[in-house]
Amino acid sequence: MSSPPPSPGSAMAAKEQVRPLASHRYLHVDVENDGFSVEVKKTRHRHYHGKCIKFCGCCTAVLLVVAVAIIVLASTVFHVKDPTIKMNTIRIEGLSFLSTGNLNPGVNLTLVSDLSVKNPNAASFKFNDAAETSLLYGGKVVGEAKIPAGNARARRTLQLNVTVDVMVEKLLEVPRLKSDLVTGELPVAIYTTIHGKVKVLRIVKKSATLKMNCSMSFNILRQDIENLDCLNSL
Structure with a gap:
C-alpha cells in the first residue's frame, strides 16, 4: 500500500525546520568571511608598516654614513693647512x-x-x-x-x-x-x-x-x- 500524501501542515512544518538551519549556516559563513577580511587588512597594514620602517631605517643609515664621511673629509683631506x-x-x-x-x-x-x-x-x-x-x-x-x-x-x-x-x-x-x-x-x-x-x-x-x-x-x-x-x- 502506498503511504498517504503529506498534509499541508506537515509540509509547512518541514520547511520551517529547514529554513532556520539554512539561515544559521548563512550567518555563520558571513561572520567567518568578515573576520577573514579584517585579518587580511591587518596583515597588509602590518606588512606595509614594516616596509616603511625598513625604508626609513635605511635612509637614516645612509644619511648618517654620508654625514660622517663629510665630517671626516672636512677634517682630513679637505682641511687645507699652510705650508x-x-x-x-x-x-x-x-x-x-x-x-x-x-x-x-x-x-x-x-x-x-x-x-x-x-x-x-x-x-x-x-x-x-x-x-x-x-x-x-x-x-x-x-x-x-x-x-x-x-x-x-x-x-x-x-x-x-x-x-x-x-x-x-x-x-x-x-x-x-x-x-x-x-x-x-x-x-x-x-x-x-x-x-x-x-x-x-x-x-x-x-x-x-x-x-x-x-x-x-x-x-x-x-x-x-x-x-x-x-x-x-x-
Missing part, C-alpha cells in the same frame, strides 16, 4: 775679499742657501716663478735671486737651493760699510717670498704666500755666518 718654509743652511763665498778690503764691482761675492718647503696637505702645493730671495744690507737690496717654479708633493718636503749673487757696487754704496769692515762683522738680512696654491680634487683651492725673514752676520775674520735667526710669516 711652511725653513732655512737649513747658508754660506757665503768670497768673504776673503772683504777681509782684505779689496772690494770693487768685479768681485764675485755669492750667497748660497738651502731651503725646504714642507707641505702637510693631502694635495700638492704648487708655486710659480714669482718666488724670490733678496739680500739686504743697511736697508738696501744688495742681491736678488729668482726661485724657479716648483711643486711640493702631498705630505712631502721640497728642497730648494738658492744662489744669490751680491751686487758689490750696491754694497759699496752703503755708508756703514767702512765701520762694519773695521769691526769685522756685516749685519745682513735675507728675505724669501713664495706664492703658491693648494688644490684638493679641484674642489678646495687655497692660495698661500710663504714669507721668511732671516737675520745674520757675516763674520769677516772667521769667514763664516753667525747669529742666524729666521722668522716665518704668512
Whole structure:
C-alpha cells in the first residue's frame, strides 16, 4: 500500500525546520568571511608598516654614513693647512775679499742657501716663478735671486737651493760699510717670498704666500755666518 500524501501542515512544518538551519549556516559563513577580511587588512597594514620602517631605517643609515664621511673629509683631506718654509743652511763665498778690503764691482761675492718647503696637505702645493730671495744690507737690496717654479708633493718636503749673487757696487754704496769692515762683522738680512696654491680634487683651492725673514752676520775674520735667526710669516 502506498503511504498517504503529506498534509499541508506537515509540509509547512518541514520547511520551517529547514529554513532556520539554512539561515544559521548563512550567518555563520558571513561572520567567518568578515573576520577573514579584517585579518587580511591587518596583515597588509602590518606588512606595509614594516616596509616603511625598513625604508626609513635605511635612509637614516645612509644619511648618517654620508654625514660622517663629510665630517671626516672636512677634517682630513679637505682641511687645507699652510705650508711652511725653513732655512737649513747658508754660506757665503768670497768673504776673503772683504777681509782684505779689496772690494770693487768685479768681485764675485755669492750667497748660497738651502731651503725646504714642507707641505702637510693631502694635495700638492704648487708655486710659480714669482718666488724670490733678496739680500739686504743697511736697508738696501744688495742681491736678488729668482726661485724657479716648483711643486711640493702631498705630505712631502721640497728642497730648494738658492744662489744669490751680491751686487758689490750696491754694497759699496752703503755708508756703514767702512765701520762694519773695521769691526769685522756685516749685519745682513735675507728675505724669501713664495706664492703658491693648494688644490684638493679641484674642489678646495687655497692660495698661500710663504714669507721668511732671516737675520745674520757675516763674520769677516772667521769667514763664516753667525747669529742666524729666521722668522716665518704668512
